[in-house]
Amino acid sequence: MKKENAVIFGVTGVVVAAVLIGGGIYMKTERDRNLNADTASTAADSNRAEEVQKAVFLAEDSGLWYLGDLEHGNIYVTHTPSDTLYDENGNAIDPSEIKKGDFLQVEGDGIMLNSYPGQYPGISRIMRISGGTEADAEKFDEELSRILPEKDPSEIPFLNLCYTQPNAQVTAMATQGGYTWSYVDEDGNGQNVVADSAFILEWTELSDLHTANDEGKTDLELVFSEEPDSVTAERWPAEDRGQNFGNGYPEGESVSVEHAESWSIPGAEAGYIYEVDAVFENGTVSYGFEVKK
Numbered sequence: 001m002k003k004e005n006a007v008i009f010g011v012t013g014v015v016v017a018a019v020l021i022g023g024g025i026y027m028k029t030e031r032d033r034n035l036n037a038d039t040a041s042t043a044a045d046s047n048r049a050e051e052v053q054k055a056v057f058l059a060e061d062s063g064l065w066y067l068g069d070l071e072h073g074n075i076y077v078t079h080t081p082s083d084t085l086y087d088e089n090g091n092a093i094d095p096s097e098i099k100k101g102d103f104l105q106v107e108g109d110g111i112m113l114n115s116y117p118g119q120y121p122g123i124s125r126i127m128r129i130s131g132g133t134e135a136d137a138e139k140f141d142e143e144l145s146r147i148l149p150e151k152d153p154s155e156i157p158f159l160n161l162c163y164t165q166p167n168a169q170v171t172a173m174a175t176q177g178g179y180t181w182s183y184v185d186e187d188g189n190g191q192n193v194v195a196d197s198a199f200i201l202e203w204t205e206l207s208d209l210h211t212a213n214d215e216g217k218t219d220l221e222l223v224f225s226e227e228p229d230s231v232t233a234e235r236w237p238a239e240d241r242g243q244n245f246g247n248g249y250p251e252g253e254s255v256s257v258e259h260a261e262s263w264s265i266p267g268a269e270a271g272y273i274y275e276v277d278a279v280f281e282n283g284t285v286s287y288g289f290e291v292k293k
Contacts, residue, residue, distance in 0.1 A: 050124060051110035056136050057102045058144055060095070063162065063223035063262070066117070066147070067104065068140040075143055076118035079162065079169060086127045093128070103132035117147055121169050153183035154191065157226035157280060159287045161209060163218045163268075171223075174276065175207045177286035199249050200275045200288045201241045207289040209268070216270035216293045222263035228278040231257050233265060235272040238290055 055067040064077045080095050087093045098104075109122035159174040178197030185191050197203075211218040222231065234252030255274065258264050268274065270293045277286050 050107050053106050055104045055106050056132055057098050057100060057104055058137050058140055061148055062225045066144060075140055076120050078120045078123050081126050084125050088128055088130060101132050101134040101137040103129045105129050156181055156285055157224050160223040161289060162221040162223055172207055172209055174287035174289045175205055177288055179283060179285040181283040183282055197286060200273060201236055203288055209289055209291045211270050211291060211293055217267045220265040220268045224278060226280060228280050230279045231263050231276060233257050233274055233276045235274045238271050238273050241273060
């Protein structure tokens with residue numbers, strides 16, 4: 001079974017150091033492997049005053065905003081804001097109203113995760129301020145092109161799972177399973193790829209999500225690197241993983257998947273293994289993860 005992993009906000013099982021904004025030296029790696037799985041942001045001290053900085057909006061991709069730090073000249077990323085974005089007059093606005101080159105006042109806990117590009121999950125408020133043109137954003141274009149290269153048509157879309165823990169937003173990479181994928185290569189030839197996968201309860205690798213609450217439930221936002229046409233999901237009790245399925249595989253329980261501004265699974269429950277199947281223009285891909293307390 002072929003598996004490919006991409007990353008967002010840290011690396012599973014590794015404690016990520018935090019540094020103040022503008023500090024730290026960031027190791028340069030490929031974009032899809034420098035944004036990874038299941039590491040919560042470091043919580044700021046409750047008595048610490050929020051820090052304010054000025055940034056320019058560069059781009060949005062797969063549920064992330066790419067911002068240029070106008071003081072230090074580097075690029076960092078954060079989740080696309082939902083209810084923390086305001087215009088010059090303090091009125092709440094939709095992220096779609098922000099354009100490349102807009103100047104932003106960014107307020108937050110001042111803690112940047114040590115990665116490349118820098119990751120700033122502790123933002124509490126973003127306000128559009130006067131000034132700013134595309135020319136201000138173009139100063140970052142060369143670096144941004146290395147972080148967001150042109151998509152390879154043979155690349156299989158990945159799935160990030162975004163959810164909230166106390167004092168932190170977490171993004172984890174779902175484990176990729178089997179897929180079918182068709183594309184046209186650089187020579188103009190059509191290619192068809194099929195990668196089979198074992199039954200999900202037999203997967204040796206599976207991403208873990210920790211709800212960190214008494215209810216053991218969490219709302220999951222499904223952020224795909226490429227927008228799918230449709231998404232379905234099923235789940236199985238985690239205790240069934242690794243059992244002998246000689247008499248046939250157990251049937252999964254259908255899970256509700258909602259689609260408004262993004263795809264989501266409301267109330268994903270601890271103690272279950274989930275499989276998500278997504279249909280794209282070029283094929284279908286399955287993903288899996290386990291929800292734990």
